[in-house]
Amino acid sequence: MAKKIKDPGIGKSSNKYAKRFINPDGSFNIKHINRPSSLSESYNYLISISWTKFFLWVVLGYILINALFAMIYTFLGISNITESTGSVLKDFLNAFFFSAQTITTVGYGAMAPKGLVFGIISSFEALVGLLSFSFITGLLYGRFSRPRANIRFSSSMVFRKHNGVDCIMFRLMSRSANVMIRPKIEATLSLSQESKDKKYVNNFYSLKLERNSITYLPTTWTIVHPIDELSPLKEFSKEQLQEINGEILILASYYDESFAQEVHQVHSYVLKNLKQDQSFIPAFYYDDDGYTILDHDNLDKTLPHSST
Numbered sequence: 191m192a193k194k195i196k197d198p199g200i201g202k203s204s205n206k207y208a209k210r211f212i213n214p215d216g217s218f219n220i221k222h223i224n225r226p227s228s229l230s231e232s233y234n235y236l237i238s239i240s241w242t243k244f245f246l247w248v249v250l251g252y253i254l255i256n257a258l259f260a261m262i263y264t265f266l267g268i269s270n271i272t273e274s275t276g277s278v279l280k281d282f283l284n285a286f287f288f289s290a291q292t293i294t295t296v297g298y299g300a301m302a303p304k305g306l307v308f309g310i311i312s313s314f315e316a317l318v319g320l321l322s323f324s325f326i327t328g329l330l331y332g333r334f335s336r337p338r339a340n341i342r343f344s345s346s347m348v349f350r351k352h353n354g355v356d357c358i359m360f361r362l363m364s365r366s367a368n369v370m371i372r373p374k375i376e377a378t379l380s381l382s383q384e385s386k387d388k389k390y391v392n393n394f395y396s397l398k399l400e401r402n403s404i405t406y407l408p409t410t411w412t413i414v415h416p417i418d419e420l421s422p423l424k425e426f427s428k429e430q431l432q433e434i435n436g437e438i439l440i441l442a443s444y445y446d447e448s449f450a451q452e453v454h455q456v457h458s459y460v461l462k463n464l465k466q467d468q469s470f471i472p473a474f475y476y477d478d479d480g481y482t483i484l485d486h487d488n489l490d491k492t493l494p495h496s497s498t
Contacts, residue, residue: 192422195378195396198439204382204390210437211380212458237332244333248326255322256293259315260286263308270308272301293319339455340365341442342489347459348468349428350495352414356428357400360459361412361470362442363489373444374403375413379422382435395422397438407444409474409484428466436461468492
């Protein structure tokens, strides 16, 4: 008989149209409104986004700052920097290039400020440049030094017989060549069900796994939940499993030698996406020289399961 557990921090209230708690990328599916913002959140945002978005923000900020100072130089008179061309656009571009040389402290020498006002403005811009590049350097360090797990989960779970018992399985591996030390898994089932008073509530169950931890993981690890008498999924048929509003919440952790500390990663699977009577194909094999070959492309691949 499966026993309910206390709310792990998600919340017991639910809705008929409630979506999954954890997105495929590991982020929690929560929309914040009326939340006060702070400058420190900008730092957290900039070290958490993808490298593509990060460099796009850097380039955008660089262009905007130079465009701002270029407009100031053009408005006050480009002749105080270099000879005017008679074209507003060309004068603006010359001011933009002068601004870029000033903010990066390159100073090619072809253009130079004249007069006290332009000297003060260009000196202030040089200070802005020094502070900006110091800030970007700190962000780069924060992005590289921030401890984060590097686990890749299979895209879906499979349902099949294992040792004569119906089981739900998923597997994981390290995205890098580093060996995961003492990885461990906690799995919690969340079922959104209608109560007697016609309200939807979340019921939580701790899922018993065939193995919760191993010593090290150089290849792949298949996580198995047997649907036996102690499983909260025992009361559902194979067909019903894909009809109920259920989500398996995963917390994975391991010791990472690169950061010299334990790191964590969350993930989830929705029961509606369960692959029936499928098996994962082997993701590693041995070559003729006896080396273990791990094919990362095979982590998600399955084939029909044969009970024979």
